[in-house]
Amino acid sequence: MEIVIETPNSPRKRKGANWEKYGWMYMRISGAVLIVLIFGHLIVNLWDKGVGAIDFAFVAGKWTNPFWQVWDVLMLWLALIHGTNGMRTITNDYAEKEWVRKTLNITLWVVCGALIILGTLVATTFDPCIDPNAVNYLPTVCK
Amino acid sequence: MAKLPAGTLYRGKVGMWSWVLHRITGVAIFFFLLVHILDTSLVRVDPEAYNGVMATYKTVIIGFGELGLVAAILFHAFNGVRIILIDFWRKGFKYQNLMFWIVVAIAFILFAGFAPRHLMHVFSYNN
Numbered sequence: 001m002e003i004v005i006e007t008p009n010s011p012r013k014r015k016g017a018n019w020e021k022y023g024w025m026y027m028r029i030s031g032a033v034l035i036v037l038i039f040g041h042l043i044v045n046l047w048d049k050g051v052g053a054i055d056f057a058f059v060a061g062k063w064t065n066p067f068w069q070v071w072d073v074l075m076l077w078l079a080l081i082h083g084t085n086g087m088r089t090i091t092n093d094y095a096e097k098e099w100v101r102k103t104l105n106i107t108l109w110v111v112c113g114a115l116i117i118l119g120t121l122v123a124t125t126f127d128p129c130i131d132p133n134a135v136n137y138l139p140t141v142c143k
Numbered sequence: 144m145a146k147l148p149a150g151t152l153y154r155g156k157v158g159m160w161s162w163v164l165h166r167i168t169g170v171a172i173f174f175f176l177l178v179h180i181l182d183t184s185l186v187r188v189d190p191e192a193y194n195g196v197m198a199t200y201k202t203v204i205i206g207f208g209e210l211g212l213v214a215a216i217l218f219h220a221f222n223g224v225r226i227i228l229i230d231f232w233r234k235g236f237k238y239q240n241l242m243f244w245i246v247v248a249i250a251f252i253l254f255a256g257f258a259p260r261h262l263m264h265v266f267s268y269n270n
Contacts, residue, residue, distance in 0.1 A: 028230065031223045038216060047257065050264025051209060052201050056190035059183070076180065083173035090166060111177070119180045122187045131190060 023085055030078040037075040060128035069123050076119040084112040157243045165222050168215035175212055206265030210258055217250040 044062075045054060062068040087108050095101035129142035182200075185193040199205055225242045229235035235242075 028223075028227050031220075032227065035220050035224070038220070042213065042216070046209070046213070046261065050261065050268070051206065052264055052268030054197050054200070055194045056186060059186050059193070063186075079176055080180070083169070083176055086166075086169045087173055090170065115177065115180045118184055122184045126186065130187070 027082060027085060030082045034075070034078050034082060037071060037078065040071070041075060060126075063123065063126045064128055069126070073120055073123050076123070077116055080112050080116055080119075084108050157240050161222055161225070161243050161246075164218060165226075168219040171215050172212070172219060201265065201268050203265060203269055206262065209265075210254075210261060213257055213261070214250070214254050217253055218246070221246040221249050 045051075063072075088105050091101055091104040091108070095104055182193075182196045185196055200209070222243070225239065225246050228242060229239050
């Protein structure tokens, strides 16, 4: 077999897009946006009236406003991809066997995709009057 | 003991420990996010089921867990800004050590403001 030794100074040849670079950029851009989105989320949900005030009617009150639907869906996509890519970095660092690393990374992205689809559907198809019989739990718009 | 090479950002001291903390807080926030998407999804299933799960978030024990979550988010967010500044700001590398302590100070001040209010919310709900 012929062994080819590349010239050390020659520029590195790449096949296709540089995904690691895009991932690196994504972490910083999404991170900056997430600071605004998550701090806003915490101020409205945890700081303002406290965790005790969160119930179905509270969510309905927010999600009948498209502003918060867009806010939450954007937060979902940015945060979950940011977190999944971070977890991928960690498995790449610590998983020593190649099949373990690949299995974990595939699992991470499958879970990420499934939860993005689930969360997006939940926020966009939300129905505040989902069960007219559960009168006690419904927001005032349904009564 | 071998002397540390000069100009190393990630080996030893603040550069390394901020990186370790960034990972630990990141993993913790990630697993909370997974749970949080699933519990919120219950609003599409049944209002009563959603309120039942939310009742767990309002207990004293989970209330303290929420303090930990907010602390993790505060550190991760501001240390993330520090990382961006190290990467994109010309003087970021020079001030990375100082910026770490600024991150800790900002996170601590905001946490000190949040914690009493959150505990008041939690304990008044449980009384």
